[in-house]
Amino acid sequence: MKNSGRNSRMTKQRRLILEEVRRMMDHPTADEVYEAVRKTIPRISLGTVYRNLDVLAESGEIARLKNSGNQSRFDGDTSNHYHVRCTECGRIANLKGVDVEVDGLQLGAACGFEVVGHWLEFQGVCPACKGGRSLFENVKRTN
Amino acid sequence: MKNSGRNSRMTKQRRLILEEVRRMMDHPTADEVYEAVRKTIPRISLGTVYRNLDVLAESGEIARLKNSGNQSRFDGDTSNHYHVRCTECGRIANLKGVDVEVDGLQLGAACGFEVVGHWLEFQGVCPACKGGRSLFENVKRTN
DNA sequence: ATACTTGCAAATTTTTTGCACTGGA
DNA sequence: TCCAGTGCAAAAAATTTGCAAGTAT
Numbered sequence: 001m002k003n004s005g006r007n008s009r010m011t012k013q014r015r016l017i018l019e020e021v022r023r024m025m026d027h028p029t030a031d032e033v034y035e036a037v038r039k040t041i042p043r044i045s046l047g048t049v050y051r052n053l054d055v056l057a058e059s060g061e062i063a064r065l066k067n068s069g070n071q072s073r074f075d076g077d078t079s080n081h082y083h084v085r086c087t088e089c090g091r092i093a094n095l096k097g098v099d100v101e102v103d104g105l106q107l108g109a110a111c112g113f114e115v116v117g118h119w120l121e122f123q124g125v126c127p128a129c130k131g132g133r134s135l136f137e138n139v140k141r142t143n
Numbered sequence: 144m145k146n147s148g149r150n151s152r153m154t155k156q157r158r159l160i161l162e163e164v165r166r167m168m169d170h171p172t173a174d175e176v177y178e179a180v181r182k183t184i185p186r187i188s189l190g191t192v193y194r195n196l197d198v199l200a201e202s203g204e205i206a207r208l209k210n211s212g213n214q215s216r217f218d219g220d221t222s223n224h225y226h227v228r229c230t231e232c233g234r235i236a237n238l239k240g241v242d243v244e245v246d247g248l249q250l251g252a253a254c255g256f257e258v259v260g261h262w263l264e265f266q267g268v269c270p271a272c273k274g275g276r277s278l279f280e281n282v283k284r285t286n
Numbered sequence: 287a288t289a290c291t292t293g294c295a296a297a298t299t300t301t302t303t304g305c306a307c308t309g310g311a
Numbered sequence: 312t313c314c315a316g317t318g319c320a321a322a323a324a325a326t327t328t329g330c331a332a333g334t335a336t
Contacts (some may be wrong), residue, residue: 124256
């Protein structure tokens with residue numbers, strides 16, 4: 001909806017932000033992206049990061065994750081996959097090789113909407129949070 | 144996690160907030176709930192509304208919806224159902240009678256998490272946004 | 287050259303919190 | 312009675328925006 005009909009320019013800020021979001025596999029927040037890109041462009045502003053994350057999400061080059069908190073998280077991997085979120089620490093992991101068949105027409109008949117997509121996310125307890133004595137105690141915890 | 148092991152009291156503010164969220168079928172934001180309860184308790188504070196929405200969501204009496212924007216929305220209907228969100232106007236509708244079978248163990252094996260639940264939401268275009276000339280032109284638009 | 291983009295700062299929006307007082311169980 | 316809950320106000324957190332200067336195309 002934003003930026004419609006206009007040209008967009010690949011500035012070095014935008015390119016770096018895109019690269020960083022793609023490199024960071026932990027679904028970073030805007031602030032985490034800001035901290036990351038600052039290492040390369042120290043004078044970049046947080047506003048620029050927000051503006052570019054919006055543009056990139058709008059154009060589909062990155063994905064904005066849904067969340068029940070108040071901080072957006074982004075994913076540089078836009079290939080078809082779902083996520084699992086740890087209910088204990090909030091960590092998000094990718095879940096590939098799983099898909100849900102959606103009969104859009106049937107759903108549309110049920111609700112009156114023209115269904116164009118869906119969002120599926122799982123909740124669970126990650127290996128690190130399952131307990132110190134588990135088989136997964138060697139998994140690094142980031143918080 | 145919050146309020147664990149302690150007593151909670153059903154004050155008239157908390158009861159009213161719960162009633163209003165249950166009555167409002169349009170998945171209101173905290174501010175919309177505030178405006179609604181103010182008609183009955185004019186001196187209630189926004190902080191109280193936030194605190195109670197948190198408590199009620201924590202105890203499972205209402206649900207906090209996931210979203211990709213920056214304002215939490217709540218649902219007073221905690222029965223098992225999914226949502227459809229309009230990509231044009233943001234309106235959210237309930238979708239009952241649809242369910243997804245989740246093989247938690249198989250998923251767990253795929254990602255290492257102990258899967259305990261899931262969130263599924265559909266995106267679509269609502270009747271009112273499908274266009275003025277559609278069969279749905281008589282559906283009320285709220286924005 | 288044009289107009290999209292940036293850095294900076296200020297402003298907005300949304301949510302949280304400290305504190306003294308109140309009231310539910 | 313007693314401590315969770317409230318109103319109020321201030322603060323914090325998250326995001327957006329106005330503007331003059333910079334830069335991709």
